[in-house]
Amino acid sequence: NAGVTQTPKFQVLKTGQSMTLQCAQDMNHEYMSWYRQDPGMGLRLIHYSVGAGITDQGEVPNGYNVSRSTTEDFPLRLLSAAPSQTSVYFCASSKGQVIRETQYFGPGTRLLVL
Amino acid sequence: KQEVTQIPAALSVPEGENLVLNCSFTDSAIYNLQWFRQDPGKGLTSLLLIQSSQREQTSGRLNASLDKSSGRSTLYIAASQPGDSATYLCAVMTTDSWGKFQFGAGTQVVVTP
Numbered sequence: 001n002a003g004v005t006q007t008p009k010f011q012v013l014k015t016g017q018s019m020t021l022q023c024a025q026d027m028n029h030e031y032m033s034w035y036r037q038d039p040g041m042g043l044r045l046i047h048y049s050v051g052a053g054i055t056d057q058g059e060v061p062n063g064y065n066v067s068r069s070t071t072e073d074f075p076l077r078l079l080s081a082a083p084s085q086t087s088v089y090f091c092a093s094s095k096g097q098v099i100r101e102t103q104y105f106g107p108g109t110r111l112l113v114l
Numbered sequence: 115k116q117e118v119t120q121i122p123a124a125l126s127v128p129e130g131e132n133l134v135l136n137c138s139f140t141d142s143a144i145y146n147l148q149w150f151r152q153d154p155g156k157g158l159t160s161l162l163l164i165q166s167s168q169r170e171q172t173s174g175r176l177n178a179s180l181d182k183s184s185g186r187s188t189l190y191i192a193a194s195q196p197g198d199s200a201t202y203l204c205a206v207m208t209t210d211s212w213g214k215f216q217f218g219a220g221t222q223v224v225v226t227p
Contacts, residue, residue, distance in 0.1 A: 004157075031213070042118075042203060042217040043158075050213060058214055090157055100165060102148065103215070105157035 001026050006091050006106035013081040013113045021076040021109050023091030029104070030096035032074040033058070034066065036087040037108075043090065049074055050096070081113045116141045116208045120218035128226050133191035135221050137204035142182040145207040149178050149189050152201045152220070161202075162189070194225045 033048035045058030049068040150158040
């Protein structure tokens with residue numbers, strides 16, 4: 001199993017540009033989520049999904065969109081990038097019984113918005 | 115709103131000493147608490163998961179305790195090694211926020227040879 005994979009590893013955007021951060025898992029996990037990590041602030045939940053076709057907002061959803069058309073993929077879209085979205089983005093997944101299951105994290109995507 | 119705090123933010127210990135890492139949370143109505151390790155420039159690796167009905171979990175040199183009434187969890191790492199140098203984060207899921215994990219900012223640990 002490849003686990004949780006994220007692409008790209010690093011991206012530079014100009015303010016106003018849009019892009020999609022890719023996340024995929026091959027463990028047949030129902031629960032997937034996106035976090036951003038900023039210095040001194042830990043990880044903050046952006047969006048999460050409990051299965052294909054079902055998504056919900058986390059703590060900091062503004063400026064981000066998600067969709068879950070398949071169990072394997074959970075892309076994160078930045079509609080109009082802003083410097084405040086400069087961060088490291090992590091995707092995570094776990095089995096459906098999320099209160100009993102550990103989360104598996106991807107290696108992260110470093111995003112710089114100029 | 116759940117607040118998760120990890121103090122201290124950084125810690126340095128000599129090799130062989132036991133590590134004690136703290137995690138505090140304000141809302142005791144939680145489903146679970148997880149401890150993670152993060153190496154520089156890497157993703158997070160799950161260490162231990164404690165469900166709300168449990169008092170502790172153990173894995174090798176790691177032991178995590180949970181005291182919901184006081185809103186605290188402690189991660190013990192016995193006989194620390196330089197390879198234990200990393201940032202350790204805790205995360206909780208509150209019962210009124212199913213599916214949403216709240217993370218602490220982490221404790222950066224350096225184990226010196």
